[in-house]
Amino acid sequence: MKPREISVTVNAKHYRSEVPPRLTLLDYLREVLGLTGTHAGCEHGVCGACSVIFDGQPIRSCLMFAIQADGHEVETVEGLAGADGGLSPLQDAFWEAHALQCGYCTPGMLMASHALLRANPDPTEDEIKEAIGGNLCRCTGYQQIVEAVRLAAKRMREADPEAGPEGNKDRVDE
Amino acid sequence: MKAAAFDYIRAGDLAEVCRALDDGGPDCKIIAGGQTLVPMMAMRLARPSILIDINAVGELQGIGGDETSLVIKACTRQAAAERSPEVRAKAPLLAKALRFVGHPQTRNRGTVGGSIANADPVAEIPLVALTLDAGLVAESAGGARNIGISGFFHGLMETSLAADECLTEVRFPVWNGGGIVGTGFREVSIRAGDFAIVAAAVQLALDENGVCKRAAVALGGVAPTPLRIEATAEALLSSDLDAKTVGEAARLAAHEIDPVADVHASAEYRRRTARVMVERAILEARDEALGRVAKP
The missing domain is CATH 3.30.465.10 (Uridine Diphospho-n-acetylenolpyruvylglucosamine Reductase; domain 3)
Structure with missing residues (x-):
């Protein structure tokens, strides 16, 4: 089918591209925009490696077509680093707590956890497990990932006490 | 794992959705969240020629x-x-x-x-x-x-x-015909968030003495469609949902169903699990309602 023009904001940068309707958001990010931080795992919505943030909410980018993202906003792992290119507090905590080994699941884990901490700066262990429950990791056994998210949450709360601990757990979607 | 080619229509309102469905013929398909359809397209179990996107409606x-x-x-x-x-x-x-x-x-x-x-x-x-x-x-x-x-x-x-x-x-x-409502939902899956092997849903309404006035019981994973289990619901009516009554009502559920084996579980496992999930869901619903009787 003939390509269509779309306009998408990715990590606060605007892109205009021509895409065939069958191109997934995942393949668009990786192959058209060259943002290969988002990983392709199972490509049918099981592993969570391709998790990105779409209009503020974590989703699986293999389960959306790029054409559906026309006019929308996407955040990927490339957007986490600070302006100086340094690791974000969450990425730094993953490094410190040994929350990765092979690293394949890491971008998805980071984006799922990033969305969690933005909505809930002081999550319980169960809330962390729920947030990353759709992301498979075959190396770590998950414990260090949970530990890393807790460490990041603690450091981010200390750096910005205004943010917690209520968060917006009970927020209601319009 | 790539979907076959298709044409795409982003509908702006419901009238446009209906028009597109009318024009599109049998091979067109609506896409909403895509969490069921897109995996099926990736595995080529579904090959719609046109996708009508209703997310902007x-x-x-x-x-x-x-x-x-x-x-x-x-x-x-x-x-x-x-x-x-x-x-x-x-x-x-x-x-x-x-x-x-x-x-x-x-x-x-x-x-x-x-x-x-x-x-x-x-x-x-x-x-x-x-x-x-x-x-x-x-x-x-x-x-x-x-x-x-x-x-x-x-x-x-x-x-x-x-x-x-x-x-x-x-x-x-909404169950507002009198009585205190309690709900129970139980399922067994291999990992949290995976598809259920068996799931049970129960809603009860109790009077102020804890007697069951209304009951609805259904099971998933035991047939090609979800199933209402009327025999179990009827066995609960007018009882005070003591452990024996609940246990017997749940046993009726196991008799009502004819599950099949698949890669996840044998037929017998599903039957046993159905009984246990129904029993636990009834008790959960009962206790939730009784908790509301105690503190009005």
Whole structure:
């Protein structure tokens, strides 16, 4: 089918591209925009490696077509680093707590956890497990990932006490 | 794992959806959250020639209703329903079940209507819709049609929706005919968030003495469609839901079903699990209602 023009904001940068309707958001990010931080795992919505943030909410980018993202906003792992290119507090905590080994699941884990901490700066262990429950990791056994998210949450709360601990757990979607 | 080529229509309103369905022929398919359809397209189990995207149709989103029913528009995200105080107040069984639906990432895209229209035999939302005897509304170029849930599920991922119809809303009746309502939802899956092997949904209404006045019981994962278990519900009526009555009612459920074996579980495992899940869901519903009797 003939390509269509779309306009998408990715990590606060605007892109205009021509895409065939069958191109997934995942393949668009990786192959058209060259943002290969988002990983392709199972490509049918099981592993969570391709998790990105779409209009503020974590989703699986293999389960959306790029054409559906026309006019929308996407955040990927490339957007986490600070302006100086340094690791974000969450990425730094993953490094410190040994929350990765092979690293394949890491971008998805980071984006799922990033969305969690933005909505809930002081999550319980169960809330962390729920947030990353759709992301498979075959190396770590998950414990260090949970530990890393807790460490990041603690450091981010200390750096910005205004943010917690209520968060917006009970927020209601319009 | 790439979908076959298709043409794409982003509909702006419901009239456009109906027109596109009318023009598109049998190979066109509606895409809402895509959490069932896109994996099927990736595996080439589905090869629609045209996708009609309803995500931008405002008329198909939102949660409302009145004292008698909770109305959820078909394209409302599961995550929005999960967070809605109105859903918790009017359809507490649905609120409970939504936590078992996939993962946060899939609930952020997946829709309430999409889950019902796809009719996966182990999906939680169709199970709750059947338990509560929900009403459905579908629209086509020919007009709107009300569909009762009891005849809606025809078989494995098959429903009475016609190829040119779009499910537009789901109406969950509110139990406010007196009595204290309690709900129970239990399921067994290999990992949290995976598809259920067996799921049980129960809603009860008790009088002020703890006697069961109304009961609805249904099971998922034991047949090609979710199943209401009337024998179990009837056995609970007029009892005070003591352990013996509940145990016997749950045993009736195991007799009512004829599950089949698949890669996840044997038929006998499903039958035993169905009994245990029904029993636990009834007790959960009873205790929840009794908790409300104790502190009015």
